[in-house]
Amino acid sequence: MLIGKPQDVLSSEITSQDLYRDRRRFIAALGGFIGSAFIPQSSKVNGSGANLGPIQPSPLSTQETATSLSNATRYNNFYEFGLDKEDPAIQAWRLKTRPWTINISGECLKPQTLGIEELLKIAPLEERIYRMRCVEGWSMVIPWVGFPIKALLDRVQPKSTARYIGFFSKADPKAMPGLDNPVLDWPYLEGLRLDEAQHPLAILAVGMYGQILPNQNGAPIRLVVPWKYGFKGGKSIVEIRLLRDQPWTSWSKATPDEYGFYANVNPNVDHPRWSQRNELRIGEMARRKTLLFNGYADQVGSMYTQMDLTRNF
Numbered sequence: 001m002l003i004g005k006p007q008d009v010l011s012s013e014i015t016s017q018d019l020y021r022d023r024r025r026f027i028a029a030l031g032g033f034i035g036s037a038f039i040p041q042s043s044k045v046n047g048s049g050a051n052l053g054p055i056q057p058s059p060l061s062t063q064e065t066a067t068s069l070s071n072a073t074r075y076n077n078f079y080e081f082g083l084d085k086e087d088p089a090i091q092a093w094r095l096k097t098r099p100w101t102i103n104i105s106g107e108c109l110k111p112q113t114l115g116i117e118e119l120l121k122i123a124p125l126e127e128r129i130y131r132m133r134c135v136e137g138w139s140m141v142i143p144w145v146g147f148p149i150k151a152l153l154d155r156v157q158p159k160s161t162a163r164y165i166g167f168f169s170k171a172d173p174k175a176m177p178g179l180d181n182p183v184l185d186w187p188y189l190e191g192l193r194l195d196e197a198q199h200p201l202a203i204l205a206v207g208m209y210g211q212i213l214p215n216q217n218g219a220p221i222r223l224v225v226p227w228k229y230g231f232k233g234g235k236s237i238v239e240i241r242l243l244r245d246q247p248w249t250s251w252s253k254a255t256p257d258e259y260g261f262y263a264n265v266n267p268n269v270d271h272p273r274w275s276q277r278n279e280l281r282i283g284e285m286a287r288r289k290t291l292l293f294n295g296y297a298d299q300v301g302s303m304y305t306q307m308d309l310t311r312n313f
């Protein structure tokens with residue numbers, strides 16, 4: 001089941017008193033989750049799938065206080081389930097997340113299809129507490145559970161011709177009422193340059209707050225790229241393609257002037273319709289300054305030194 005007991009929390013995951021107190025709060029919030037109308041389908045998954053097993057802490061985690069679980073699971077963007085922030089929490093239980101496979105094809109030596117059980121064992125699962133910044137101007141701090149995308153890419157062995165990667169989300173008209181809306185080209189497609197996807201910060205998440213992912217957050221597996229705007233993090237991924245050329249992505253295709261392929265968090269490059277200088281951290285009262293590359297500049301800046309970030313937004 002979705003809900004963890006306090007003893008499921010490994011003491012090794014706790015990095016500070018603050019975090020510990022916060023985790024107790026998550027657990028309390030999870031308790032409130034039981035019996036609500038929003039229990040995601042994942043809570044009905046067989047017992048083996050519900051528990052992620054051992055989760056290692058990571059030095060790549062931020063020490064900042066995590067957003068409450070209730071905000072993280074009730075204020076979502078997942079347009080396949082509707083355009084309102086509450087829609088995914090209400091609708092996403094419709095998605096069946098078992099069985100689930102990801103097909104990996106294109107410019108690689110070992111194209112293959114992997115089931116979710118195999119994906120969970122690609123690499124040791126780590127907790128990665130990341131700042132997340134939506135292009136709309138709000139942000140959260142989410143304790144993801146996942147593994148580096150690179151671990152999966154090493155399995156399929158990219159050819160030297162592979163320069164980009166496309167990540168396709170599930171598009172199931174029976175489960176996803178939002179697909180009727182042509183606001184985006186479905187399936188939801190996002191992409192990265194190969195070196196971006198191989199960066200240690202770029203992960204595929206299978207859980208958050210120490211538990212399997214709720215459906216509204218992209219169960220059973222989704223992309224998380226913390227130095228980029230949230231829309232780069234495709235949810236409920238079913239297909240990964242290694243490509244020679246930069247793919248058209250759903251957002252850049254819909255409105256190329258507003259959403260570029262790179263989508264690096266950048267307070268100095270405004271969205272055509274609003275400033276990106278600051279953000280509202282969900283749960284806080286005052287807006288805070290948005291940081292270049294969402295505060296991950298030291299780690300990722302070197303990938304973009306040759307690029308004009310005003311043109312490659």
Ligand SMILES: Nc1nc2c(c(=O)[nH]1)N[C@H]1C(S)=C(S)[C@@H](COP(=O)(O)O)O[C@H]1N2
Nearest residue numbers: 076077078079134169188230231233234235
């Ligand atoms: N398939 C799919 N993935 C998606 C989206 C979407 O509409 N469909 N929305 C994106 C946007 S705009 C954001 S901000 C994040 C939100 O993730 P969260 O709800 O887990 O916070 O998911 C991203 N991934």
Ligand SMILES: [Mo]
Nearest residue numbers: 134135230231
């Ligand atoms: Mo977003």
